Amino acid sequence: MIKLVGRVGTSLLIAGSLALASCSKAPDPATTPRTEFSIGWSIYAGWMPWPYAQQAGIVKKWADKYGIKINVVQVNDYVESINQYTAGKFDGVTVTNMDALTIPAAGGKDTSAIIVGDYSNGNDGILLKGADNLAAIKGRQVYLVELSVSHYLLARGLETAGLKPTDVKTVNTSDADIVGAFSSPDASAAVAWNPQLSVMKGQAGAKEVFNSSQIPGEILDLMVVDTATLKANPNLGKALAGIWYETVALMQRQDAQGKEARAAMAKLAGTSPEEFDKQLSTTFLYAEPKAAVAAAASPALIKTMTLVRDFSFSKGLFKGAASADAVGMAFPGGKTLGNPQAVTFRFDDSFMTLAADGKL
The missing domain is CATH 3.40.190.10 (Periplasmic binding protein-like II)
Structure with missing residues (x-):
């Protein structure tokens, strides 16, 4: 468990x-x-x-x-x-x-x-459903713990994709609730850390499109x-x-x-x-x-x-x-x-x- x-x-x-x-x-x-x-x-x-x-x-x-x-x-x-x-x-x-x-x-x-x-070095990641590239996050609601290192990872990821923070809408979600929240059919984007991240990767259609190994040392x-x-x-x-x-x-x-x-x-x-x-x-x-x-x-x-x-x-x-x-x-x-x-x-x-x- x-x-x-x-x-x-x-x-x-x-x-x-x-x-x-x-x-x-x-x-x-x-x-x-x-x-x-x-x-x-x-x-x-x-x-x-x-x-x-x-x-x-x-x-x-x-x-x-x-x-x-x-x-x-x-x-x-x-x-x-x-x-x-x-x-x-x-x-x-x-x-x-x-x-x-x-x-x-x-x-x-x-x-x-x-x-x-x-x-x-990969313990924090951005997940999307139905897409395999970060650019597809534009216009989506992103579930994460706001004002945390997950929020920071999202900002850095958006920057690498040429997107702005205003291109997405964040949904503040507690660490205890994020796995369940992402399992909803209405949720198509999330940022999480391990061990939650590894559990969420196993959900249907989920793909990791950016992770902390791409901003090493940050x-x-x-x-x-x-x-x-x-x-x-x-x-x-x-x-x-x-x-x-x-x-x-x-x-x-x-x-x-x-x-x-x-x-x-x-x-x-x-x-x-x-x-x-x-x-x-x-x-x-x-x-x-x-x-x-x-x-x-x-x-x-x-x-x-x-x-x-x-x-x-x-x-x-x-x-x-x-x-x-x-x-x-x-x-x-x-x-x-x-x-x-x-x-x-x-x-x-x-x-x-x-x-x-x-x-x-």
């Missing part, structure tokens, strides 16, 4: 979280060293190493090395996990690049992406941590990097231990080992820290975040902002995007670099 849970929540929740972040200041994190931390996560193929690492004792191993305790906590609703992080309940959370920008960062919570874990999955907490407690960043790269190395193995680890992750995700491996095949994991460091330092990341922030601003996700530059972002090498005096989203490659150099 496939558990239909993903990275994306409803636009209502996104809007609510933005209002919360804008109207009420989250509690300031401790500015003195601490020994116990909480990290939130939700179900998605690229994030299953975190709960597995806790189950397998890898979290405890690295936390003990640095004299700290790390609680890895599941939240069933993805956007709620980000809301809780934004409100200060979690010190870090698993999140996409777009949602990290539009929820905590746009709300004023200074956030650092310390692990670039993967990018969607839908990123991250581990982010409150910047002030990280500054006061760098050992948290070191432990998290150690946990991540040890676990990902294990899950990449094709021996009995690697298969056992992936099967355990599949069980934690509520799916079968076969389905989980299928989802991993459309997830580009930065298994080697050197590759993740290179991705964070690449000019392509600034181009990606420019596309993401421009789309987000156009949809009103920078509440009250006069321009897309209102939310500042910082990148390795001292590069910035947007207002350098108002940086609230940072790509910090220092802990991935320590892992790459064998210095954790």
Whole structure:
């Protein structure tokens, strides 16, 4: 049985979280060293190493090395996990690049992406019935979770086909309802992510006409941590990097231990080992820290975040902002995007670099 849970929540929740972040200041994190931390996560193929690492004792191993305790906590609703992080309940959370920008960062919570874990390489797609090319989407109603990475994928797909957002009408549909909605004879277009996407592909007449592998590196999955907490407690960043790269190395193995680890992750995700491996095949994991460091330092990341922030601003996700530059972002090498005096989203490659150099 496939558990239909993903990275994306409803636009209502996104809007609510933005209002919360804008109207009420989250509690300031401790500015003195601490020994116990909480990290939130939700179900998605690229994030299953975190709960597995806790189950397998890898979290405890690295936390003990640095004299700290790390609680890895599941939240069933993805956007709620980000809301809780934004409100200060979690010190870090698993999140996409777009949602990290539009929820905590746009709300004023200074956030650092310390692990670039993967990018969607086909895990998100556009489906049509009765057509096999994206151009046929013109004039159709498109079912998706509005103001999410699915909406972003649609915008990028339309752009590649020479179409405008006004050429389609979007129908806001929750992640829990989209499979059923697309099964209706009246529904002929939808955007979804795995595992829902794989189920919807099996519906009569459905064809995938665009997917995230055609915009590689644009839908990123991250581990982010409150910047002030990280500054006061760098050992948290070191432990998290150690946990991540040890676990990902294990899950990449094709021996009995690697298969056992992936099967355990599949069980934690509520799916079968076969389905989980299928989802991993459309997830580009930065298994080697050197590759993740290179991705964070690449000019392509600034181009990606420019596309993401421009789309987000156009949809009103920078509440009250006069321009897309209102939310500042910082990148390795001292590069910035947007207002350098108002940086609230940072790509910090220092802990991935320590892992790459064998210095954790």
